[in-house]
Amino acid sequence: MKWSEICIHTSQEAVDPVSHILHESGASGVVIEDREDLFRERETVFGEIYDLSPEDYPEEGVLVKAYLPVNSFLKETVDSIKEAVNRLHVFDIDLGLNHVTVSEINEEEWATQWKKYYKPVKVSERITITPTWEEYTPVRENEEVIELDPGMAFGTGTHPTTVLCIQALEKHLNDGDTVTDVGCGTGVLSIASAKLGAAKVEALDLDEVAVKSAEINTKLNRVQDRVNVRQGDLLQDRSFDEKKDIIVANILAEVILDLLPDAKSQLKNGGKLIVSGIIERKRSMVKEALQEAGWRLAETTEMEGWIAIVAERP
Numbered sequence: 001m002k003w004s005e006i007c008i009h010t011s012q013e014a015v016d017p018v019s020h021i022l023h024e025s026g027a028s029g030v031v032i033e034d035r036e037d038l039f040r041e042r043e044t045v046f047g048e049i050y051d052l053s054p055e056d057y058p059e060e061g062v063l064v065k066a067y068l069p070v071n072s073f074l075k076e077t078v079d080s081i082k083e084a085v086n087r088l089h090v091f092d093i094d095l096g097l098n099h100v101t102v103s104e105i106n107e108e109e110w111a112t113q114w115k116k117y118y119k120p121v122k123v124s125e126r127i128t129i130t131p132t133w134e135e136y137t138p139v140r141e142n143e144e145v146i147e148l149d150p151g152m153a154f155g156t157g158t159h160p161t162t163v164l165c166i167q168a169l170e171k172h173l174n175d176g177d178t179v180t181d182v183g184c185g186t187g188v189l190s191i192a193s194a195k196l197g198a199a200k201v202e203a204l205d206l207d208e209v210a211v212k213s214a215e216i217n218t219k220l221n222r223v224q225d226r227v228n229v230r231q232g233d234l235l236q237d238r239s240f241d242e243k244k245d246i247i248v249a250n251i252l253a254e255v256i257l258d259l260l261p262d263a264k265s266q267l268k269n270g271g272k273l274i275v276s277g278i279i280e281r282k283r284s285m286v287k288e289a290l291q292e293a294g295w296r297l298a299e300t301t302e303m304e305g306w307i308a309i310v311a312e313r314p
């Protein structure tokens with residue numbers, strides 16, 4: 001997986017709200033570089049001497065840095081961070097230079113760093129996701145564990161949009177259902193579907209790196225007999241003749257709108273469409289499009305500014 005560093009040059013006054021915005025946007029940790037730290041009197045801990053280097057600090061103001069995974073949501077995430085920071089003006093908060101830069105982190109340097117933040121996570125009542133390098137023993141009777149090696153594809157399984165989709169699958173998927181996972185990334189939603197009882201899952205993604213990753217992960221989780229992974233664009237792959245009980249798509253709002261006509265023709269009567277990847281601002285756009293096309297809205301859920309919608313085929 002690739003990571004981006006987002007660096008916001010701001011004022012001392014804005015450090016807390018800016019850090020909060022970054023955390024809310026999914027950053028695993030925030031680094032604060034404040035020049036005043038160079039001159040602050042400090043206590044030493046067990047004889048440790050703080051040796052701060054002035055060149056690591058800005059001439060004025062404070063740098064607040066955070067790390068975000070490079071994925072198809074990165075641009076949207078950065079745009080919404082900028083918007084949220086700009087809105088702090090409304091509260092009369094001085095934003096200082098308010099200069100935002102985004103840069104990609106050298107993967108090798110970062111490779112060992114980010115693994116520290118990626119631990120087993122319980123994402124729903126039944127599903128826990130754990131990276132392959134962590135030892136994890138289930139603690140509940142009906143717990144299902146998904147082991148993932150995200151590599152370069154999207155989907156550590158912990159992004160709010162993925163979590164919302166897994167929770168929706170847990171609620172709406174019945175034993176023996178058939179599922180199509182559009183934009184499967186690491187295959188996390190296909191694997192979750194199989195573990196929750198799906199009889200057959202078609203997983204597709206445009207990106208060949210994602211397809212490889214999903215193939216590896218389905219084998220790792222021993223569900224390859226029920227999950228068929230292939231490279232494909234949306235639902236335009238006509239080889240999926242059989243109508244499905246569920247279509248799940250964690251893609252951007254605009255792509256979801258393109259998907260609606262095909263989803264309708266490829267779902268059984270009463271079949272469910274689970275979509276996420278929708279930021280709050282685009283919630284009504286997607287809802288209106290679904291309603292106009294006759295879909296019945298069954299459920300809308302929200303996590304950290306992201307929305308998931310479950311709709312029933314008209």
Ligand SMILES: C[S@@+](CC[C@H](N)C(=O)[O-])C[C@H]1O[C@@H](n2cnc3c(N)ncnc32)[C@H](O)[C@@H]1O
Pocket residue numbers: 071072073153154155156157159161162165182183184185186187188189204205206207210232233234250251255277
């Ligand atoms: C946000 S990721 C979701 C990955 C995974 N399903 C999850 O929930 O973690 C979106 C995925 O959709 C794929 N994608 C984007 N547009 C697509 C399209 N038109 N057809 C198929 N896949 C697409 C991307 O390559 C990416 O892997």
